[in-house]
Amino acid sequence: MIRVSIIGSGNVAQHLVSAFMKTDAVELVQVLARHPEHLKQLLDSSQIISDYHQLQEADLYIIAVTDNAIAEVSKQIPFSKLVAHTSGSIAMNVLSDHHRKAVFYPLQTFTKNKPVDFSRIPIGLESEHASDFEIIKQVASAISDHVFAIDSAQRKALHVAAVFVNNFTNHLYQIGADICNEHQLPFDILKPLIEETTAKIMVLSPAEAQTGPAKRKDQQTIEAHLAILNDANQKAIYTLLTQSIQKHE
Numbered sequence: 001m002i003r004v005s006i007i008g009s010g011n012v013a014q015h016l017v018s019a020f021m022k023t024d025a026v027e028l029v030q031v032l033a034r035h036p037e038h039l040k041q042l043l044d045s046s047q048i049i050s051d052y053h054q055l056q057e058a059d060l061y062i063i064a065v066t067d068n069a070i071a072e073v074s075k076q077i078p079f080s081k082l083v084a085h086t087s088g089s090i091a092m093n094v095l096s097d098h099h100r101k102a103v104f105y106p107l108q109t110f111t112k113n114k115p116v117d118f119s120r121i122p123i124g125l126e127s128e129h130a131s132d133f134e135i136i137k138q139v140a141s142a143i144s145d146h147v148f149a150i151d152s153a154q155r156k157a158l159h160v161a162a163v164f165v166n167n168f169t170n171h172l173y174q175i176g177a178d179i180c181n182e183h184q185l186p187f188d189i190l191k192p193l194i195e196e197t198t199a200k201i202m203v204l205s206p207a208e209a210q211t212g213p214a215k216r217k218d219q220q221t222i223e224a225h226l227a228i229l230n231d232a233n234q235k236a237i238y239t240l241l242t243q244s245i246q247k248h249e
C-alpha cells in the first residue's frame with residue numbers, strides 16, 4: 001500500500017485527509033500542521049504532528065499549504081523523498097532540489113466544512129521523474145475517477161480558466177446580489193436562473209448557451225441597462241463583458 005503524509009490543515013488538506021481515510025489503496029501516515037487542533041475532528045491525534053522531526057518515512061508527501069509557503073515547507077521535510085504540492089499556479093520546480101518533485105492539483109473550489117465528492121474532482125498530475133508518475137497516479141486514482149497528466153504551463157493556463165469560470169462568475173453573482181439589494185429584491189429570485197445556466201453548460205458549448213442583449217446586439221436594451229446602473233464599476237464591467245460577448249461571434 002502506498003504511504004502518504006500531508007502537510008497543512010487548510011481547505012485542501014482537510015478534504016484530502018477525508019478522502020484518503022475512505023480508501024484502502026492508500027495509507028495516510030501522518031498530517032503535519034502548525035495548529036494540530038484544526039485536524040482533531042478528522043483523524044486520530046497520534047497521526048497529527050506539528051514538528052518536522054516527527055515525520056515518519058512515507059512514499060509521498062503532499063504539501064497543501066498557502067502558495068507562498070510551499071518552497072519553505074518543502075525545505076523542512078527532513079528526507080530526500082517524493083514531494084508534491086497542490087497548487088494550480090505555482091511551478092513544480094519551487095520544491096526543494098533535495099526531493100523528487102511532483103504536482104497533485106485537485107481542480108475544485110474547496111471550503112473546509114462544505115463536503116465534496118472527491119471521486120468527481122479532476123486531479124492534474126506532473127512529476128519530475130517519469131518513474132514517479134505511476135506513484136502519484138495510483139494515489140490520485142484511489143480518490144478520484146478523473147486523473148490526468150498536465151505540465152506546469154498547461155496547469156497555470158487551466159488555473160486562469162478556472163478563475164474565470166469560478167471566481168469571476170461568483171463575483172458576478174455578488175454584483176447581481178448588490179443590484180437586487182439596491183432595488184429591494186431578494187437574490188433568491190435569481191437562483192433558478194443560475195441553476196439553469198449551470199445545467200445548460202453541461203450539455204451545450206458556451207457559445208451555444210449564450211443568450212441576452214449583447215448576443216442579440218440589442219443596443220436599446222444595453223443602453224437602458226447602463227442607465228439603471230449607478231455604480232461606475234458595474235457600468236464598466238457591463239460594457240466590457242458586452243463587448244467581449246460581441247467580439248466572440
Ligand SMILES: NC(=O)c1ccc[n+]([C@@H]2O[C@H](COP(=O)([O-])OP(=O)(O)OC[C@H]3O[C@@H](n4cnc5c(N)ncnc54)[C@H](OP(=O)(O)O)[C@@H]3O)[C@@H](O)[C@H]2O)c1
Binds near residue numbers: 067086110
Ligand atoms: N482552496 C481551493 O479551492 C484550492 C483548490 C485547489 C488547489 N489549492 C491549493 O492548495 C493549497 C492550499 O490551499 P488551501 O485553500 O487549503 O489554503 P488554506 O485553507 O488557506 O490553508 C493554508 C494552510 O497552509 C498552512 N500554512 C501557511 N503558511 C505556512 C507555513 N509557513 N508553514 C506551514 N504551514 C503553513 C496554514 O496553516 P495555519 O492554519 O497554521 O495558518 C494552513 O494549514 C494552495 O497551494 C492552493 O493554491 C486550493
